Amino acid sequence: MAPRPTILDVDTGVDDALALLYAVASPEVELIGATSVMGNITVEQATENTLAVLEAAGRGDVEVAQGAARPLGRDHVPFPVVHGERGLGRAAPPPAAAKPSTRSAVDLIVGSARERPGEVLLIATGPLTNVALALREEPHLPDLLGGFALMGGAFARGGNVTPAAEANIWIDPLAAEEVFTVFSGADDARLPICVGLDVTERAVMRRPDLDAVCGPAPDSPLGRLIEGATSFYMDFYAAVVGEDGCRLHDPLAVAIAIDESLAGLVTTRVEVETDGRWTMGETVADLAGVRGSPWPVGWEPEANARVALEVAAEEFMERFVERVRSLVEARA
Ligand code: RIB
Numbered sequence: 633m634a635p636r637p638t639i640l641d642v643d644t645g646v647d648d649a650l651a652l653l654y655a656v657a658s659p660e661v662e663l664i665g666a667t668s669v670m671g672n673i674t675v676e677q678a679t680e681n682t683l684a685v686l687e688a689a690g691r692g693d694v695e696v697a698q699g700a701a702r703p704l705g706r707d708h709v710p711f712p713v714v715h716g717e718r719g720l721g722r723a724a725p726p727p728a729a730a731k732p733s734t735r736s737a738v739d740l741i742v743g744s745a746r747e748r749p750g751e752v753l754l755i756a757t758g759p760l761t762n763v764a765l766a767l768r769e770e771p772h773l774p775d776l777l778g779g780f781a782l783m784g785g786a787f788a789r790g791g792n793v794t795p796a797a798e799a800n801i802w803i804d805p806l807a808a809e810e811v812f813t814v815f816s817g818a819d820d821a822r823l824p825i826c827v828g829l830d831v832t833e834r835a836v837m838r839r840p841d842l843d844a845v846c847g848p849a850p851d852s853p854l855g856r857l858i859e860g861a862t863s864f865y866m867d868f869y870a871a872v873v874g875e876d877g878c879r880l881h882d883p884l885a886v887a888i889a890i891d892e893s894l895a896g897l898v899t900t901r902v903e904v905e906t907d908g909r910w911t912m913g914e915t916v917a918d919l920a921g922v923r924g925s926p927w928p929v930g931w932e933p934e935a936n937a938r939v940a941l942e943v944a945a946e947e948f949m950e951r952f953v954e955r956v957r958s959l960v961e962a963r964a
């Protein structure tokens with residue numbers, strides 16, 4: 633199968649960086665662009681980090697377009713404790729030679745979809761602000777894209793920022809609500825693939841995995857970037873979450889987007905809580921199929937999502953280590 637033209641929409645923090653590297657290292661992917669959004673850090677820092685990561689990966693040619701600096705209708709709350717003040721943990725890669733694109737994230741996404749109708753795979757691993765704004769610009773985007781996947785939500789379990797909400801959705805719940813609304817009723821193959829905490833919490837990278845990834849060239853620029861970023865992220869999990877190993881939320885979203893066989897997907901309807909004092913950002917999924925009931929439940933019947941509830945986590949981790957290790961070796 634020919635590589636799929638793919639755009640990653642990222643708030644490059646540590647796991648976004650690892651997602652970019654996994655995409656670069658995957659033969660199924662033709663990485664045609666990356667778009668930055670605020671989230672883990674500011675959008676400016678996300679842009680700088682994305683350019684630096686792609687340069688270290690030997691892909692300084694990829695167009696990087698800057699996107700939204702703040703969520704829809706609320707202020708931006710970054711997460712330096714998780715990803716570090718500059719978003720890549722203790723890694724401090726040199727500034728990239730490449731500069732951001734002259735066009736915006738929305739123009740890159742919409743322009744690419746119009747240029748290659750039905751082909752482009754869009755994978756969002758940050759808040760959905762850019763995606764919502766792109767859908768406002770081009771309401772036919774669900775049909776123009778070849779596919780859409782997102783890392784976000786918690787569908788049959790609790791959240792990670794609040795007991796109810798996962799970070800990407802919590803940062804911009806209004807954007808998420810707009811995205812799920814526009815995709816309502818789309819053909820099954822075009823529904824957003826939602827890779828939430830239900831499966832990403834099972835994608836655990838531990839010190840032996842990190843040593844294996846960096847093993848071929850630990851002192852190379854890419855080896856140092858991966859070690860500096862990921863070790864900080866692992867330290868966060870150990871100190872704050874009390875867990876051995878960090879969660880590869882974003883790389884798993886890329887892996888499932890390019891190979892759906894890694895996941896068990898359920899077609900359903902998702903609504904996003906945008907008002908609840910305690911539940912703001914909750915992704916409420918009708919996994920029991922109540923919305924079709926005869927009593928007045930107030931839910932639209934149309935599906936708007938394919939939610940990942942199962943994952944071949946060991947297969948993913950093997951693939952992740954093998955592919956990113958090969959990239960480190962190639963860049964030694
Ligand atoms: O909840 C995990 C998500 O929030 C990941 O995308 C991580 O990068 C942060 O953005």
Ligand code: CA
Pocket residue numbers: 642643644645647648671672757758882
């Ligand atoms: Ca992210």
